Amino acid sequence: MSTIKIWIDPITRIEGHLALYAEVDANTRRVGKAHTSVMMFRGFEVFLRGRPPEDAIAITSRTCGVCGAAHANASTRACDIASGFTPYPMGSVLRNLAYAMTDYTYDHPLILNMLEGPDYSEAIVSKLTPSVWKIAQETPAKYSDIHGYRTIADIMRDLNPITGRIWQLTVKYQRIAREAGVLIYGRHSHPATLIPGGIATDITNLPSLLQEYYARLSVLTAWVKFVWAIWQELYEFYRDHVSTPDGQSYALTQGKTHDPYVLLAGGFGDDPEVYSNAADEAKGDWRELYAKLDEIYNARAEKPGLAVGGELYSKSVIELNLGYMEFADSSFYEDWVKANVAPPYGWLDKDPLGNPLAFGTELYKYHMWNRTTMPKPGAINFADKYTWAAEARLMLRDKRIAPIETGPISQLALDTLHATKFDLGGQVWWESNGSVLKVHLPGGTVADDLPPGTAQELTIEWRLPKYSTTFERLLARAVHLAVVNVVAWANLLYGLELVNQGRVQTSRPWSYGKWPSFSYSFGWHQVPRGNCMHWLVQQNGRIVNYQYEAPTTPNVSPRNNRCTDPWKNQCAGPFEMSVINSVVTEEVPPDQWTGLDLVRAIRSFDPCLACAVHFEAKGEGGRVYTTIEKVIWNACAL
Numbered sequence: 001m002s003t004i005k006i007w008i009d010p011i012t013r014i015e016g017h018l019a020l021y022a023e024v025d026a027n028t029r030r031v032g033k034a035h036t037s038v039m040m041f042r043g044f045e046v047f048l049r050g051r052p053p054e055d056a057i058a059i060t061s062r063t064c065g066v067c068g069a070a071h072a073n074a075s076t077r078a079c080d081i082a083s084g085f086t087p088y089p090m091g092s093v094l095r096n097l098a099y100a101m102t103d104y105t106y107d108h109p110l111i112l113n114m115l116e117g118p119d120y121s122e123a124i125v126s127k128l129t130p131s132v133w134k135i136a137q138e139t140p141a142k143y144s145d146i147h148g149y150r151t152i153a154d155i156m157r158d159l160n161p162i163t164g165r166i167w168q169l170t171v172k173y174q175r176i177a178r179e180a181g182v183l184i185y186g187r188h189s190h191p192a193t194l195i196p197g198g199i200a201t202d203i204t205n206l207p208s209l210l211q212e213y214y215a216r217l218s219v220l221t222a223w224v225k226f227v228w229a230i231w232q233e234l235y236e237f238y239r240d241h242v243s244t245p246d247g248q249s250y251a252l253t254q255g256k257t258h259d260p261y262v263l264l265a266g267g268f269g270d271d272p273e274v275y276s277n278a279a280d281e282a283k284g285d286w287r288e289l290y291a292k293l294d295e296i297y298n299a300r301a302e303k304p305g306l307a308v309g310g311e312l313y314s315k316s317v318i319e320l321n322l323g324y325m326e327f328a329d330s331s332f333y334e335d336w337v338k339a340n341v342a343p344p345y346g347w348l349d350k351d352p353l354g355n356p357l358a359f360g361t362e363l364y365k366y367h368m369w370n371r372t373t374m375p376k377p378g379a380i381n382f383a384d385k386y387t388w389a390a391e392a393r394l395m396l397r398d399k400r401i402a403p404i405e406t407g408p409i410s411q412l413a414l415d416t417l418h419a420t421k422f423d424l425g426g427q428v429w430w431e432s433n434g435s436v437l438k439v440h441l442p443g444g445t446v447a448d449d450l451p452p453g454t455a456q457e458l459t460i461e462w463r464l465p466k467y468s469t470t471f472e473r474l475l476a477r478a479v480h481l482a483v484v485n486v487v488a489w490a491n492l493l494y495g496l497e498l499v500n501q502g503r504v505q506t507s508r509p510w511s512y513g514k515w516p517s518f519s520y521s522f523g524w525h526q527v528p529r530g531n532c533m534h535w536l537v538q539q540n541g542r543i544v545n546y547q548y549e550a551p552t553t554p555n556v557s558p559r560n561n562r563c564t565d566p567w568k569n570q571c572a573g574p575f576e577m578s579v580i581n582s583v584v585t586e587e588v589p590p591d592q593w594t595g596l597d598l599v600r601a602i603r604s605f606d607p608c609l610a611c612a613v614h615f616e617a618k619g620e621g622g623r624v625y626t627t628i629e630k631v632i633w634n635a636c637a638l
Helices: 044-048 055-061 068-083 091-121 122-128 132-139 152-158 165-185 206-240 272-282 286-291 295-297 317-322 362-366 408-417 470-501 574-580 595-601
Strands: 005-012 015-025 032-036 260-267 305-308 311-314 322-326 393-397 431-433 435-439 457-462 519-525 532-541 542-551 615-616 626-629
Touching: 005 068, 005 408, 015 574, 015 595, 032 574, 044 055, 044 542, 055 068, 055 206, 055 532, 055 542, 068 091, 068 286, 068 532, 068 542, 091 122, 091 165, 091 206, 091 470, 122 152, 122 393, 132 152, 132 519, 152 165, 152 206, 152 311, 152 595, 165 206, 206 286, 206 435, 206 457, 206 470, 260 393, 260 408, 272 286, 272 295, 272 470, 286 519, 295 317, 305 317, 305 408, 311 408, 317 322, 322 362, 408 431, 408 435, 408 532, 435 470, 457 470
Parallel strands: none
Antiparallel strands: 005 015, 005 615, 015 032, 260 305, 305 311, 322 393, 431 435, 435 457, 519 532, 532 542, 615 626
């Protein structure tokens, strides 16, 4: 048996540089081993200590130049609870409207069409999988009335980078989306207006602001239909017409993560009235406000919780937070528990309501409120420590420990499993029966460079998948784009009604320095990459501990031995599992493989930048050795 060792370093992501090491059996084409390594340390948690809590909103935003608003929003929610204040209804409306545009409507099409799309373009498919290209040329498109393409090959041709029409349209419409959000944020990617208990947007000309937003949302709704139709088309093509070498459906099996999957979502779109009323009912008591978190999160337009293998395990964020932990077995950090380094306030063993962290087990010191960031650099050693990404794990109420996956597919799964509907303002925007999610996009939306079919009303159906696979994740992103679009419509119409009622105040009367003597909280905010999570502990208006995770953290999490059955032998993050469960489909000799399928699997979780990487496939003895110095010129990196 010959083994090909593949080393891709770096795969550029929003968190920095990501490296992939994999071993592939040249005969079976299956991956035997896979490790991902993040070689970047930021240390925001270290230099946040001692600062006013509200500073965390602006500082954590600087984590990334693309998803700054993701961290700013999660931090804002953590500050809301720890301060005891929430926005008035118009404040939540503006928060929801801004984020729906600057990140979701901007980011999802960019990821699909410009960063992941080239992997399914004519340039790639015709070169590395010519038989698939031939079938694509012969397969008529089903949704031509919406996207305007005659065959699957026509879509692939327009996914070619730079020259392709889909690529070019994405550049145009992402600008429009960002414009809509900046009307509220003032700037992006680092919002200037988010504050605890509200938003500092200038509302002097609020009706005009909402009108400007409407003009862009209407055009973008036509764009959303166009993007969904393209990816629904590609999904069905790879589901029904493309197989892996062992005869399995490409879309249904390639890049599968855990079995059963563990999908975590925080929800998006605070309910304007519920979030505002919670602060009134709590009367400024942060603990009383914390006690209402499940009510607050479950009232969101998109729903929170945990799905395990197609079942709704929990919809309580209070419960899920109890078991959320990070370990440092395989990552470049000192184990703060073994070193007995407690946070300044000592070890917290309960949440603000008295619930025991880690469900009363000795692992409570690994909870995020107790974490101390202690970097310990070292050389990559796959038998020991090999990445700067910590091991995010979730303890369930029955004491089982599971790996975590998050992303658009996790949010759609939770929306679906809640078996409810979103009807802000009396109109049903999306609904689910527990297995099928229906999204109702409005008609009358016209864009002069898109087919006439994008102007019609459209109902999109999404069925809960059995597994999270490469193509299921891609399709979920396209469907989620539609869900966020209707959330924006609902909030816009509700905002206009608030204007008619004269209820335009946005923020609670909060000012610098008004913090309880001691409080701690968390803020979860679903974003394009998954669930963005922040944990805040403050004392006398100063941060004494701050920990946060980008959605990539659990997804890129390295392997350790903390998981229990049924995940005991799958105790690695979704990135690594998706590579292990990938089969090489390239129709070239093994010594010419580029790793296309492995890169497809990882990119489906949401890359931020196109790859320009060094790539090696090497081995000893009789094993294959190939070096491709600049994969930017090779198909898998376009």
